Amino acid sequence: MCGVAAIYAYHYASPEVSREELRVVRDSMEKRGPDGRGEWFSPDGRVAMGHRRLAIIDLSENGAQPMKNADENLIVSFNGEIYNYRELRSDLQKRGYVFKSHCDTEVLLHLYAEKGEAMVHDLRGMFAFVIWDNKKKALFMVRDPYGIKPLYYADDGWTLRAASQVKALLRSEKVSKIKEPAGIVGFFLTGSIPEPFTQYQEIRQLPAGSFLWVDETGPSLPKKYFSIAAIYSEAQKKGEKWDLDRLLEGIREALRESIRYHLVSDVPVGVFLSAGIDSSAILSLASEDKNDLHAVTLAFEEFEKDERNELPLARKTAAHYGVKHHTRVLSRLEFKKEMKQFTESMDQPSADGINTYFVSLAAKEMGLKVALSGLGGDELFGGYPSFKDVPNMVNALSLFSNIPFTGEAWKCLYSATDSFFNLPAPKFSGLLKYGGTYEGAYFLRRGIFMPWELSGILKNEFLREGLQRLKLQKRIRQTLSPDPKTPFGRVATLESSFYMRNQLLRDADWAGMAHSLEIRTPLADSELLRTLAPILTAVGSQNRKKLLADSVQNRLPDEVVKRKKTGFSVPVDQWLKEEASAGEWQKMPKLSKPQCHWSRRWVYTIYKRMIE
Amino acid sequence: MRILALVTDAFGGSGGIAHYNRDLMTVLASIEDVEEIIIVPRIAFKSRVSTPPKIRQKFAGRNRFFYALQVLFCLLADGPFDVIFCGHLHLMPLAWILAKLLRKPLWLQLYGLESWDKPNFIRGPNVFDAALVTVISRYTRSRFLSWSDIKPEKVKVLPNAVSDRFQPGPKSLQLQERYGTRNKKVLLTVGRLEKEEKYKGQDRVIGLLPRLAEQYSNIVYMIVGDGNDRSRLEAMVDERGISSSVIFVGAVSDEELPDIYRLADVFVMPSTHEGFGFVFLEAAASGLPVLGGNRDGSVDALRAGRDGLLVDPDNPEELLNGMKQLLENGKPNSDAAAVFSFSNFRNHVQRLVTHLP
Numbered sequence: 001m002c003g004v005a006a007i008y009a010y011h012y013a014s015p016e017v018s019r020e021e022l023r024v025v026r027d028s029m030e031k032r033g034p035d036g037r038g039e040w041f042s043p044d045g046r047v048a049m050g051h052r053r054l055a056i057i058d059l060s061e062n063g064a065q066p067m068k069n070a071d072e073n074l075i076v077s078f079n080g081e082i083y084n085y086r087e088l089r090s091d092l093q094k095r096g097y098v099f100k101s102h103c104d105t106e107v108l109l110h111l112y113a114e115k116g117e118a119m120v121h122d123l124r125g126m127f128a129f130v131i132w133d134n135k136k137k138a139l140f141m142v143r144d145p146y147g148i149k150p151l152y153y154a155d156d157g158w159t160l161r162a163a164s165q166v167k168a169l170l171r172s173e174k175v176s177k178i179k180e181p182a183g184i185v186g187f188f189l190t191g192s193i194p195e196p197f198t199q200y201q202e203i204r205q206l207p208a209g210s211f212l213w214v215d216e217t218g219p220s221l222p223k224k225y226f227s228i229a230a231i232y233s234e235a236q237k238k239g240e241k242w243d244l245d246r247l248l249e250g251i252r253e254a255l256r257e258s259i260r261y262h263l264v265s266d267v268p269v270g271v272f273l274s275a276g277i278d279s280s281a282i283l284s285l286a287s288e289d290k291n292d293l294h295a296v297t298l299a300f301e302e303f304e305k306d307e308r309n310e311l312p313l314a315r316k317t318a319a320h321y322g323v324k325h326h327t328r329v330l331s332r333l334e335f336k337k338e339m340k341q342f343t344e345s346m347d348q349p350s351a352d353g354i355n356t357y358f359v360s361l362a363a364k365e366m367g368l369k370v371a372l373s374g375l376g377g378d379e380l381f382g383g384y385p386s387f388k389d390v391p392n393m394v395n396a397l398s399l400f401s402n403i404p405f406t407g408e409a410w411k412c413l414y415s416a417t418d419s420f421f422n423l424p425a426p427k428f429s430g431l432l433k434y435g436g437t438y439e440g441a442y443f444l445r446r447g448i449f450m451p452w453e454l455s456g457i458l459k460n461e462f463l464r465e466g467l468q469r470l471k472l473q474k475r476i477r478q479t480l481s482p483d484p485k486t487p488f489g490r491v492a493t494l495e496s497s498f499y500m501r502n503q504l505l506r507d508a509d510w511a512g513m514a515h516s517l518e519i520r521t522p523l524a525d526s527e528l529l530r531t532l533a534p535i536l537t538a539v540g541s542q543n544r545k546k547l548l549a550d551s552v553q554n555r556l557p558d559e560v561v562k563r564k565k566t567g568f569s570v571p572v573d574q575w576l577k578e579e580a581s582a583g584e585w586q587k588m589p590k591l592s593k594p595q596c597h598w599s600r601r602w603v604y605t606i607y608k609r610m611i612e
Numbered sequence: 613m614r615i616l617a618l619v620t621d622a623f624g625g626s627g628g629i630a631h632y633n634r635d636l637m638t639v640l641a642s643i644e645d646v647e648e649i650i651i652v653p654r655i656a657f658k659s660r661v662s663t664p665p666k667i668r669q670k671f672a673g674r675n676r677f678f679y680a681l682q683v684l685f686c687l688l689a690d691g692p693f694d695v696i697f698c699g700h701l702h703l704m705p706l707a708w709i710l711a712k713l714l715r716k717p718l719w720l721q722l723y724g725l726e727s728w729d730k731p732n733f734i735r736g737p738n739v740f741d742a743a744l745v746t747v748i749s750r751y752t753r754s755r756f757l758s759w760s761d762i763k764p765e766k767v768k769v770l771p772n773a774v775s776d777r778f779q780p781g782p783k784s785l786q787l788q789e790r791y792g793t794r795n796k797k798v799l800l801t802v803g804r805l806e807k808e809e810k811y812k813g814q815d816r817v818i819g820l821l822p823r824l825a826e827q828y829s830n831i832v833y834m835i836v837g838d839g840n841d842r843s844r845l846e847a848m849v850d851e852r853g854i855s856s857s858v859i860f861v862g863a864v865s866d867e868e869l870p871d872i873y874r875l876a877d878v879f880v881m882p883s884t885h886e887g888f889g890f891v892f893l894e895a896a897a898s899g900l901p902v903l904g905g906n907r908d909g910s911v912d913a914l915r916a917g918r919d920g921l922l923v924d925p926d927n928p929e930e931l932l933n934g935m936k937q938l939l940e941n942g943k944p945n946s947d948a949a950a951v952f953s954f955s956n957f958r959n960h961v962q963r964l965v966t967h968l969p
Contacts, residue, residue: 012956013771015918157750157769158912176754201758212765217963219765469761 002065002079003029003513004151005050006130006162008139010216014158016045021172025163026050028171031345032079032164032513040066040075047132047139051077054516056370057085057266062101069109070098073134076112078105079164080127080149081520083261088122112140120211120225124261124527126520128206130162139214145226145526146376147195147208147501150347150509153219154203160214165347165510166198176202184349184611185458185466191351191448191603192503194475196222198348199611208501226526229493232484235533242538251551254531255522259285262372262522270294270363270371272519273325275313277549278377280560282522284552286372287321294366295323298359301331302571313559320557328362332575345514349610351448351603353507354570357514364515371517375504376524379495380532381544382488386445386495391487393441401436408433411452426450426590439476442494448603453590457604486537488544500524573598576605584608613965614692615640615649618683618707619699622651623669624661627804628890629723632748633699635773636721639958641666643965650690652683654703680706687714695719695968698742701727708740717743717969721770724748724887724909728755743969746770748888749909768964771912772890773957774949777870780899784871791859793875796832797939799824800876800900802869802891803883805839813882813905813925818848820932821857828939831857836872838863873898878938881910882925889913896920897949901942903934919948 005026007017022039033052040049051065066077082088085104088111093099097110104125111119112131117140126148131140141162143151153162154175163169170177183197195205206212209226212219242250263269263286271283273295287293297314311327318325335354342357356373363371378384400406407430414429430450434440454463479497484490505524512519522528536544549561576585576598585591585601622633640646641664649667656672663669670686673679683706687693697719698707704720711718720742727747734740740760745767747753757764788794803812814835824831835845835858842860849858864872873879879895880903889904892913896902902920904910914920921942923934 011769012960013769013912013915013951015915155764157747157753157767178754178758202754202764204764215963217960217967218768220967221763221765465759 002054003032003052003164003168004077004079004128004130004162005029005048005164005168006077006132006139006141007048007159008132008214009046009159010214010218011158012216014046017041017048017159019048021174022048022050024171025161025168026052028168029163029165029513031516034516036064038065040068042132042134049075049077049130049132054369054518055267056081056518057264058101058103059266060101063103063105065105067101067105067109069113074109074112075132075134076105076108076129078108078127078129079151080125080129080144081264081518082107082123082125082127083264084122084124086264117211117213124525128164137216140211141206141214142211143206143208145209145228146496146505146521146524148505148509148521148524150506151206152198152203153206153212153214154200155219156202157218160219166200166203167347169203170200176200178202179611180469181462181466182469183466184607185451185454185463186470186472187349187351187607187611188449188454188457188603189443189447189451189470189472190498190502191446191599192499192506193348194470194472194498194502197470208497227482228496228529229480229484229489230482231529231533232486232489232493232537233482235537236485236489238534238538240534240538242535247535247539248547248551250535251532251547252553254528254535255281255548255551256285256288258522258525258528259372260289262520262525263290265370267369268292268294268367269520270296270366270368271323272359272363272371272373273297273314273318274374275310275317275560275563276374276377277545277556277560278374278381278383278523280317280556281377281548281552282372282374283317283321283323284556287323288553293323294368295325296359296363296366296368296371297325297327298355298362299327299329300571301329302574304329313557313563316557317560326362326366328358328365330358332571332578335575336579341514343606343609345510346606346610347510348506349606350503350507351599351606352503353511354572356507356511356519360512360515360517360519363517369516369518371512371519373508373519373521374523375508375519375521376496376500377545377548379492379500380523380529381536381548382492383545384491384495386442387488387491389445390438390441390491390494393435393444394438397432397435397441399436400432401440406432415452426453434473437473437477438480438490438494439473442476442491442498443472446499448599456590457588457607489533489537496524572602576601613645613694614647615695615697616683616686616691616693616710617649617651617697617699618703619651619653619697620703621653621655621657622699623663623667624657625653625655628887629700631890632723632772633721635954635957636770636961637667638664639773639954639961640965642958643962645965649697650686650693652679652686654679654700683710697721701731702733704740705733708742711742719743719968720745722747722752722756724752725885727752730759742766744768744964744967746964748772749912751907751909751911752887769912770957770960770964771952772888772893773954774890774893774897774952775954776897776949778873778894778897778949779870780944781870781874783874787868787871787875791834791861791875793832793834793859796830797828798876798878799831799833799935799939800836800873800879800895801834801881802836802864802872802879802894803881804837805835805841805845807839807841807844809839809885810841811883811885813880813884814845815848816882816925816928816931817880817935818845818852818854818858820928820935821854822852823932824935824939825854825857827936831939832859833857834859834861834872834876836861836864836869869894870898873900876900878903878935878942880935880938881905882923882931883910884908884925886910886913892920893948893952896945896947899944901938901944903931903938913948915948915951919945919951 036053082104128149128151410432673682905925906922
């Protein structure tokens with residue numbers, strides 16, 4: 001896991017790239033790659049590539065980046081892991097390519113030489129990389145199917161700058177700091193900034209599952225090569241019937257394969273362990289393949305005598321599989337102490353990330369560089385309440401979405417009544433406006449603020465511009481194309497394309513990197529999805545999480561399977577109330593109502609600290 | 613490829629936009645793939661104008677309605693077209709509808725001021741889209757992207773090119789005689805003197821002239837260009853009693869302009885609203901040290917300070933020191949002519965054309 005930086009002065013009027021600028025951008029990502037740094041400048045001074053390395057595969061100097069091919073016409077800077085690199089390598093060797101190292105980076109160079117942009121279809125893993133093709137005088141930028149690894153670019157019209165982090169690009173004096181209303185409004189509405197926006201107008205995220213060419217005219221439009229909706233749509237067409245044994249066997253084999261790939265490493269690997277099914281299943285399957293596994297669990301002082309305390313069950317699971325277990329209990333005091341460092345590490349504003357930040361800290365304290373996480377399990381196996389709520393809401397309310405103005409009328413009525421009666425959950429005001437469609441109902445389920453609540457927080461002009469440019473409903477609807485048809489497929493697509501991509505995976509990247517820890521997500525894997533989507537779409541109304549638990553050969557402890565889903569709780573609410581220094585929200589009448597959800601206060605707090 | 617170009621003015625027009633359009637159309641027509649360009653200008657000219665090969669320019673429509681009719685007529689008589697070129701943001705509604713109806717790619721060209729803020733005809737969400745938007749500078753690009761939601765990857769910078777007529781050379785004795793600039797230190801600004809274009813900054817220079825004269829007793833300021841703001845500037849000069857140090861040259865013919873540049877020692881234009889400012893290129897190509905404002909398209913023309921000195925135009929001290937610095941030891945910069953050459957311009961246009969869908 002590493003940090004990528006590239007600068008291309010593509011326009012004829014652009015001055016040559018400043019070496020100092022590249023180094024500043026690259027070295028601001030030191031924590032992403034503490035083990036090494038490298039740079040490459042084209043002889044004409046128009047292209048610069050930089051790299052910070054966290055060595056995990058082939059720890060020798062042979063793996064140093066940016067890496068060149070033999071004739072020095074291709075240069076790559078790469079962040080991530082290509083899990084199937086061994087197969088790709090031997091295939092390329094058969095075709096006559098000579099390898100100097102044992103690392104996955106070199107595979108990218110030769111695979112590109114062999115296949116050009118079509119190489120993206122062969123890659124399994126989490127990756128973001130930039131290849132300079134000297135013959136084409138073009139940069140080729142790619143991001144993995146799920147968007148696990150980030151890649152941002154800032155184009156000023158003369159020069160394109162790319163890096164693994166927004167904050168790295170900001171270190172360049174030449175990158176504009178003008179705010180992007182769509183990004184900031186998106187943060188309030190959803191708790192994270194929907195890609196391709198960032199909080200800055202000039203900086204864009206390369207969308208997940210896309211690649212981009214930058215030639216002498218600048219960047220072209222990103223081209224999508226992977227669509228989660230398309231996989232669920234295909235899966236639905238197959239309509240296969242599976243008997244239970246074959247079904248469990250299918251799930252088990254697919255999971256084992258994915259986990260085996262995700263264990264590829266030349267350094268020790270850990271597992272984030274909670275009391276839930278996903279991480280327990282990963283631990284179980286990983287322990288079949290690896291002996292020296294370490295499990296890490298995060299707990300909170302506040303939950304000590306509470307059902308939200310995951311520690312006792314995690315302990316039991318670790319003992320069950322005979323794995324070394326490390327626990328870390330976080331107190332309010334420590335949270336307070338770490339708060340500044342936490343927001344400084346946060347690359348883009350996020351309503352979450354606390355848990356990942358601190359569990360990564362714990363993993364680092366143990367000396368780990370790599371950890372597996374159960375992230376993606378709820379999206380793949382339908383574990384969230386949204387898998388029931390969203391289709392139910394659409395069924396109940398679709399009638400209203402066909403009657404014009406009902407939604408607006410309800411919203412007005414609600415707001416009028418609210419001022420007298422202090423009604424709960426402001427989301428109710430959007431019920432009829434949004435509830436009748438999948439994109440609307442999903443927004444209601446996941447949204448933090450309703451658009452009309454923001455007028456007291458953001459300036460009206462800024463808010464209007466932001467909403468117009470963001471077009472959130474349209475953006476959500478577009479991810480459902482081609483239509484996955486089944487309610488399960490639709491919600492799985494929405495969860496994977498919004499909440500998981502913009503929130504969970506982004507948080508896992510910056511929060512892990514803050515502690516130089518690579519977080520791997522065997523349940524968010526494009527090949528696993530291809531295999532499991534037809535199986536899990538075919539099971540109809542069965543409890544898919546139960547199937548996951550049952551598929552694990554070395555059965556999970558009963559308590560884990562039967563435990564009611566709580567989600568990973570963090571006592572932020574309590575901290576926000578007790579911590580005077582985090583009290584900006586108390587000045588906002590909307591947020592100081594006792595029934596206000598903590599996530600709204602937290603989003604506002606992050607806004608005050610990171611954006612305003 | 614056949615192109616229908618809707619423009620305000622091109623051949624026969626005066627001013628920066630017409631100049632740019634002429635250059636762009638001429639270069640486009642020189643590209644092998646381009647068969648023909650039909651230009652429909654919005655502003656009428658009295659006389660018939662000549663155009664380069666492969667370009668035909670139609671007569672202008674008298675008002676908006678007749679203009680639209682003229683364009684429709686042109687479609688029927690001269691079509692089909694492969695690309696619709698829209699040479700001004702205000703022609704966008706018509707061009708956009710045409711491109712939609714014909715299902716052809718739309719190419720929008722933007723210059724400066726007109727595209728910096730959301731225009732009145734776009735209320736609510738911006739529905740207009742284009743396959744390609746070329747803008748004259750990075751500043752205009754950034755301002756345009758701040759209100760338009762056309763994808764930024766489609767918005768490309770295509771700066772002016774400078775003609776090789778502008779080169780360093782000896783001062784014309786005849787012109788020195790005419791304007792009395794022999795043995796003088798000459799500051800020069802070239803730009804229209806329009807009330808709505810007050811931003812060019814001649815008044816800022818006039819205001820500092822007495823202080824400059826303390827150090828340079830032989831200083832003169834040549835103001836080239838004409839317009840309805842001239843009387844205000846003249847009054848300023850009279851008020852300060854410096855009429856002997858300021859020369860209002862008025863409008864200058866294209867033929868004479870290169871020699872006018874060569875009369876000067878330093879070119880100054882501390883402007884605040886420049887789309888690009890191609891006069892900077894002409895001055896630099898003529899071998900003059902150049903000073904411009906640091907907050908608009910001038911930054912591109914001076915290549916972010918590499919080809920000239922950028923100052924805060926609203927900071928008199930900075931401007932004064934900048935002028936002194938250039939008068940004292942300003943170095944001519946030859947890079948501008950090489951970078952903003954017609955061959956670079958043409959190659960870039962060719963690459964952009966191949967990217968059109």
